[in-house]
Amino acid sequence: MTNLRKNVGVFIQDQTTEIIDLHVTQKIQDIDIVTNTSIDDVAITVSSAAEPTNGSTVCLREGSAFYQGQILSHVANGDNWDITLDTPLDYAYTTAGGCEEASIDLNVNGSVTKQVFEVSPKGLDEGIKWDIVRFMVQINDASAMDDGKFGGATALTNGIVFRKVDGITKNLFNAKTNGDLAAHMYDVAYVDNTVGPSGLYGLRGRRTFGGQSKNGVVIRLSSETSDAFQIIVQDDLTVLDSFQIIAQGHIVED
Numbered sequence: 373m374t375n376l377r378k379n380v381g382v383f384i385q386d387q388t389t390e391i392i393d394l395h396v397t398q399k400i401q402d403i404d405i406v407t408n409t410s411i412d413d414v415a416i417t418v419s420s421a422a423e424p425t426n427g428s429t430v431c432l433r434e435g436s437a438f439y440q441g442q443i444l445s446h447v448a449n450g451d452n453w454d455i456t457l458d459t460p461l462d463y464a465y466t467t468a469g470g471c472e473e474a475s476i477d478l479n480v481n482g483s484v485t486k487q488v489f490e491v492s493p494k495g496l497d498e499g500i501k502w503d504i505v506r507f508m509v510q511i512n513d514a515s516a517m518d519d520g521k522f523g524g525a526t527a528l529t530n531g532i533v534f535r536k537v538d539g540i541t542k543n544l545f546n547a548k549t550n551g552d553l554a555a556h557m558y559d560v561a562y563v564d565n566t567v568g569p570s571g572l573y574g575l576r577g578r579r580t581f582g583g584q585s586k587n588g589v590v591i592r593l594s595s596e597t598s599d600a601f602q603i604i605v606q607d608d609l610t611v612l613d614s615f616q617i618i619a620q621g622h623i624v625e626d
Contacts, residue, residue: 505581531548
């Protein structure tokens with residue numbers, strides 16, 4: 373029997389679908405676009421049940437487009453609000469677009485009522501799917517950090533839970549300390565308070581799902597079933613100066 377071998381060339385090509393780079397957020401209230409917008413607008417008119425808050429985040433969705441921008445200022449316009457955003461629109465959102473005001477700050481009190489933050493393609497056209505490849509963690513605090521603390525605070529009692537919801541709820545892991553984060557994430561680094569002008573200590577970390585040296589899979593989220601990547605805060609984290617998480621990935625193109 374003849375043993376034939378062939379050399380097969382394999383070329384790895386990056387995808388060219390749209391990038392996802394979004395804060396996980398907690399909804400504050402629904403807001404509606406009152407007047408159609410244009411690309412590069414930073415001032416838009418919205419209606420909402422309560423007055424918007426400067427510093428909070430506006431999330432816009434329409435068709436397959438999505439956006440996050442921070443409210444720099446707002447003024448009353450009759451029964452509506454004219455808000456100025458820090459980031460120009462990259463899509464001409466219309467009054468048909470879905471919209472909400474949200475918070476990106478996870479340093480909240482979840483000890484009595486659990487606080488849920490998420491990133492999700494819900495509200496987009498049917499058939500839209502997102503692949504979340506990794507997430508990034510950033511914590512700042514006035515106290516020094518080590519593996520026995522959470523940020524600069526004492527170890528948590530209940531912990532923060534990372535999970536996926538896509539018809540089936542699947543917990544990924546629970547972290548009560550910085551050491552727990554390091555055990556489940558690719559890398560965690562502490563930043564000394566002498567770095568930067570704020571004088572705060574910092575924690576930076578990332579968890580990557582995709583890649584054969586990682587989990588080998590990504591978190592796929594579908595708009596049709598309002599899938600979400602979620603973080604649940606179950607303790608009082610208000611002692612932290614800041615705590616934010618960003619999810620990164622791309623739109624799926626079949």
